[in-house]
Amino acid sequence: MNLLHPDRDQIRIENVLLALGNPLRLSVVQVLDAGGEHNCGSVLSMLGVTSKSTMTHHWRVLRESGVIWQQPSGRENLVSLRRLDLDKRYPGLLDSILAGACTDVAAQPVGRRR
Amino acid sequence: MNLLHPDRDQIRIENVLLALGNPLRLSVVQVLDAGGEHNCGSVLSMLGVTSKSTMTHHWRVLRESGVIWQQPSGRENLVSLRRLDLDKRYPGLLDSILAGACTDVAAQPVGRRR
Numbered sequence: 001m002n003l004l005h006p007d008r009d010q011i012r013i014e015n016v017l018l019a020l021g022n023p024l025r026l027s028v029v030q031v032l033d034a035g036g037e038h039n040c041g042s043v044l045s046m047l048g049v050t051s052k053s054t055m056t057h058h059w060r061v062l063r064e065s066g067v068i069w070q071q072p073s074g075r076e077n078l079v080s081l082r083r084l085d086l087d088k089r090y091p092g093l094l095d096s097i098l099a100g101a102c103t104d105v106a107a108q109p110v111g112r113r114r
Numbered sequence: 115m116n117l118l119h120p121d122r123d124q125i126r127i128e129n130v131l132l133a134l135g136n137p138l139r140l141s142v143v144q145v146l147d148a149g150g151e152h153n154c155g156s157v158l159s160m161l162g163v164t165s166k167s168t169m170t171h172h173w174r175v176l177r178e179s180g181v182i183w184q185q186p187s188g189r190e191n192l193v194s195l196r197r198l199d200l201d202k203r204y205p206g207l208l209d210s211i212l213a214g215a216c217t218d219v220a221a222q223p224v225g226r227r228r
Contacts (some may be wrong), residue, residue: 001163009221012136013214021132092206098129100204107123 003063003070008085011066018084019065024049025058026101029067032081033098036105040070040077115142117177117184122199130200130207133179138163139172140215143181146195156183175198182227 020026027047032038044055059079062068069080086094135142141161146152173193176182181200184193200208210215 013211014135014140014220016135016214017131017211018135021128021130021135023128026128028133036193089217090210091215093210096204096207096210097127097131100130100207103203104127 003072005063005069006066008066008089011085011089013090013093015065016067016090019061019067020097022058022061024061025067026097028058028062028079029081029094030098030101032068032079033081033083033094036079037071037078037083040079043079096113117186119177119183120180122180122203125203127200127204127207129179130181130204133175133181134211136172136175139176140211141183142172142176142193143208143213144215146182146193147194147197147208149197150194151185151194153187154193157193200223 005090020029024047040055040059044050044052049055059068059070059077062079063070066082066085068074069082071078072097083094134143138161142157145157145160154169154173158164158166163169173184173191176193177184180196182193182195186190186192197208207224
């Protein structure tokens with residue numbers, strides 16, 4: 001299975017923003033920001049997501065926008081954040097987005113934090 | 115007519131990213147970044163957009179995400195970028211996005227630049 005990944009210079013900012021403009025996909029990126037390759041299933045477990053079919057769409061959006069690498073590994077897929085590519089192409093963008101996600105959590109009433 | 119605008123602390127990063135994750139809306143923000151209030155119609159003229167009904171949707175997405183102020187003025191609407199609110203809430207975010215949009219244009223073959 002060949003999965004489509006844009007080269008670094010094919011990445012477009014509107015696709016990256018659209019990919020991250022979704023709470024679940026943004027949470028995935030927060031998890032992947034720890035670094036390294038992660039098993040798709042383990043990421044979903046960490047986020048409490050049980051619908052694998054829903055996630056197939058989200059993984060594709062993240063991959064085709066250039067936000068993640070996704071590679072088959074046996075019967076699973078391994079995913080990792082394209083930190084280097086994103087930082088090279090859009091300096092400061094990912095850091096400001098991840099910081100912003102933390103700002104939002106801090107601004108929410110305690111009972112409504114996800 | 116009362117137009118819904120979120121307070122600064124009600125702005126959510128995923129809504130801002132979703133609003134800017136669209137080429138036309140991103141172009142609008144690039145125009146508004148010059149500062150000041152702009153007549154909706156004049157912004158559309160600058161961008162070569164002729165469909166007012168399509169833009170009604172885009173103005174709403176930008177407004178309800180907290181990216182722009184939109185105020186009625188006579189038979190028209192005036193719009194402006196919520197630069198101060200966005201910079202206070204998400205330092206560096208808007209600058210990195212606008213810089214990223216310029217990076218993309220520079221990376222495109224000349225004939226395909228918008």
